[in-house]
Amino acid sequence: RKEVEQDPGPFNVPEGATVAFNCTYSNSASQSFFWYRQDCRKEPKLLMSVYSSGNEDGRFTAQLNRASQYISLLIRDSKLSDSATYLCVVNMRGYSSASKIIFGSGTRLSIRP
Amino acid sequence: EAGVAQSPRYKIIEKRQSVAFWCNPISGHATLYWYQQILGQGPKLLIQFQNNGVVDDSQLPKDRFSAERLKGVDSTLKIQPAKLEDSAVYLCASSSGLANNEQFFGPGTRLTVL
Numbered sequence: 166r167k168e169v170e171q172d173p174g175p176f177n178v179p180e181g182a183t184v185a186f187n188c189t190y191s192n193s194a195s196q197s198f199f200w201y202r203q204d205c206r207k208e209p210k211l212l213m214s215v216y217s218s219g220n221e222d223g224r225f226t227a228q229l230n231r232a233s234q235y236i237s238l239l240i241r242d243s244k245l246s247d248s249a250t251y252l253c254v255v256n257m258r259g260y261s262s263a264s265k266i267i268f269g270s271g272t273r274l275s276i277r278p
Numbered sequence: 279e280a281g282v283a284q285s286p287r288y289k290i291i292e293k294r295q296s297v298a299f300w301c302n303p304i305s306g307h308a309t310l311y312w313y314q315q316i317l318g319q320g321p322k323l324l325i326q327f328q329n330n331g332v333v334d335d336s337q338l339p340k341d342r343f344s345a346e347r348l349k350g351v352d353s354t355l356k357i358q359p360a361k362l363e364d365s366a367v368y369l370c371a372s373s374s375g376l377a378n379n380e381q382f383f384g385p386g387t388r389l390t391v392l
Contacts, residue, residue: 169320171320199380207385208369208383208384208385208386209321209369209381209383210383211380211381214380252320252321265323265334265336266311266323266326266334267323268313268320268321268322268323269320270318270319270320271319271320
């Protein structure tokens with residue numbers, strides 16, 4: 166089982182739709198969680214951090230479920246410019262107690278007019 | 279504020295040759311990361327530095343890959359000798375080193391091994 170798993174997609178949704186992605190992680194001692202966005206042939210950029218209480222930034226909502234070991238990203242009223250790959254990132258605590266950063270393989274989102 | 283700089287942007291070599299990549303992080307960032315991103319996959323952490331010390335190199339293929347950050351600022355990543363499967367984008371990122379802090383990525387070096 167991969168340490169961080171995402172549905173690769175692609176998700177192809179119409180403009181204005183609501184779309185949600187999940188990301189599961191295997192290490193219950195994981196400490197911090199993030200969603201990054203990566204456009205085609207570009208570097209990843211931070212979209213938002215994910216907090217235990219959940220957090221919202223405009224049309225984007227991120228949630229963490231520690232009991233079930235997953236994080237989610239919800240995009241409301243999707244725009245054409247939301248088309249990108251969304252990467253889930255988990256900062257895990259390894260056996261040696263040093264932290265370990267794991268990226269998921271990404272979920273591709275394509276918004277159609 | 280200047281971002282993370284990387285060079286070269288593109289490199290094509292033949293297998294068994296050597297190659298080196300350079301990264302200049304954002305000024306003042308204590309933590310520097312090198313990632314390998316193969317097409318269709320997420321970035322895989324190769325090595326993480328805190329200042330000039332190595333924090334995590336558990337996924338670095340040490341028989342052929344090496345990295346250094348001698349003065350705690352710039353860093354180089356070397357592959358010697360290269361294999362076909364090393365074809366990927368090599369991303370450098372930096373962060374302030376504080377808990378839950380954002381990583382800032384450079385544009386990457388796209389390596390093709392023929």
